[in-house]
Amino acid sequence: MNYLYFLYIEFLAKHNIPQLFGDLTFYIIPCCIIFAALLVVVLALVLFERKLLGWFTQRKGPNRVGFWGILQTLADAFKLLCKENITPKGADRFLFNLAPVIIFVPVMIALGLIPYSSEFTFMNFQTNLLIFIVIGAMPVLSILFAGWASNNKYSLFGAMRSVAQILAYELPIAFCILSVAVLGSSLNLTQIVYAQSSRLGVLGWFALPCFIGFVITFICMIAELNRCPFDLPEAESELICGYNTEYSGMRFAIFYLSEYAMLFANSLLLAVLFLGGFLSPLGKFLSPIIFPPEISGVMVYFEQAFWLFAKTFLIIFVIIWIRATFPRMAQFDLLKFSWAVLLPVSILNFFLMVIFKYLTGGGYV
């Protein structure tokens, strides 16, 4: 990040623009980068999911628009862009229009908190992790707005289920993340990643000592993302589409795309917390071996980003696999599962991790 900052200041200095201007406008750059990257990633993810689901169910998936169906999501988005935006009668117009606007905000902030490589975090605070937890629960606000403002009973049901679900699943996730913070002795994501580094690669990852926490976080993450088998808020066969029933055109597209953006952001977090983030699973980076020494310093950063994205896509693949396999859970079993099983186990896991940390004194590998 500093790298980018100095580059920008240097560029401005060449054109005789004062540094104050650079300091003030610099933050637009990461915003633009995140937004552009997000759009590409989300469009790719939608295609990824549709292709995978197609293969799981013995179909070909989208294969008409562009080579291998690559442009399919772009075409869908363009079609939705051309559609009329309908506001239903009796809807709360302000909230109804506000909901799709604010649903993208938390995910953009969340993506800014992730360390993509050792030197590349858009917002590197000491309490990155804490902010992420807070931000992660924010989309529910937008869902609640959408469900309430739509003046539709199905939407309302979807919104209510969503709120109940996120309340129930936010607590276990907090305890699991806390145990990771204990293991890494930090609330900063970059330092948590470094705490997972070891000569043995995979063995240093927190997914091993904190395996229970990893599984619980994974389950809760799926629940928070409203994905199968926890996709009750938007259960198509029951609630039609839940909170976004009444949305049409680009507003619907924004809801649809934001789900994938949240999926991506949460998978990134999971990879960072438990799967060693940008660390190589082999224990050391390959680029000093592959590339000549002049550029290997920069190529390491790219390699780090590659490992992080590889882990993220592995997680996303598993989530899609789960979607292809399981039916939907029932509302009350879902809440019972969280309060009666996940929460106690995650608290237990937290204490286990504290004891583990005390016994090993940090360097256990």
Added chain:
Amino acid sequence: MNKLKLNLGPQHPSTHGVLRLILELEGEKILSCEPDIGYLHRGMEKMAEKLSYIQYLPLVDRIDYLAGFFYSELLCRTVEKALNIELSKRVKAIRLILLELNRMASHLLWIGAFLMDLGAVSPFFYAFRERELILQYFEKVSGQRMMNNYFVFGGVRRDIEFLEDIEEILKILPEKVNDYEKLITENPIFIQRTKNKGILDKNTAFNFGITGVNLRASGVELDFRSGDYLYEGIEFKPVVLDGCDSYTRYRARVQEIRESIKIISQALEILKSEKDLNQNLLNPFTLSLPEGEYIQEIEAPRGLASVYIKSTGEKTPYRFKWRTGSYYSVNLLRKLLKGAYLNDAIAISGSLDIILPEVDK
């Protein structure tokens, strides 16, 4: 808490635009359910009074588009019995094979649609993949995939061919059904969603006139195939399970597929030994039933289907009445959905295997 009135359907993805359930809710709990039917009414019974028997025959497939063979068989059977026409062994075997294949196709579709209602995507496609084999066979034999119009009064439209296709279906299906069972039957979420949900006890089932798999899954051994003349000399055991819930209804249907496979392989043996078709076709233009009332029944995939014809000796029936299984299942929703939760409502109504064209006729 305030009561909330919710229209489940007709424009709802799970009711396919043809069923409306008026639910009274307290939170997500259903206080009462009022099924509103008639969105797919085509006047099947009134039409019969205006058309001659042969004109009406192609239409009856549409009463239940997923099990069309059963309804054309039922009409053919009524006419044949009324005129005392004996069918040859080969014709009987042909009809039996097609009926049971149709039953399997219907149950396969049900498995897919039911799991879709529960939110699982894949089983739908897997079930359709196997159903496709059967439909392709129907297409080869009768030229049509669904509205086959293959049975005629006194026989079948033409002789059956491509027996090796049936043998292949019989070879593939058991493996695939095992696959479904691996994917679905032991799935904890599926069990959670269906076990002890939508309990239909014996007395309720009798009171509501439930027949077919739904009744047999409540522990009543009532299978109209046992007394059926097509099934003479065929060994089979009605699937009777004592669970009364959605889960048992699912298991009963899966077992019925296996049972159908056994029936078909027996009928294939008959088909191979009886080479002579020996049809006894009626002249459709002079066809009329003698004065009187005629009733016949058949075990359709969705319960007992029966037909009542009152004839005055003319070319068209005086009064025509269908009895279909789904009609009674829809009525049962009043009882089963009371006290259930909203997201069980779809699961329960799905488990009863309701086909709306059969209800509205």
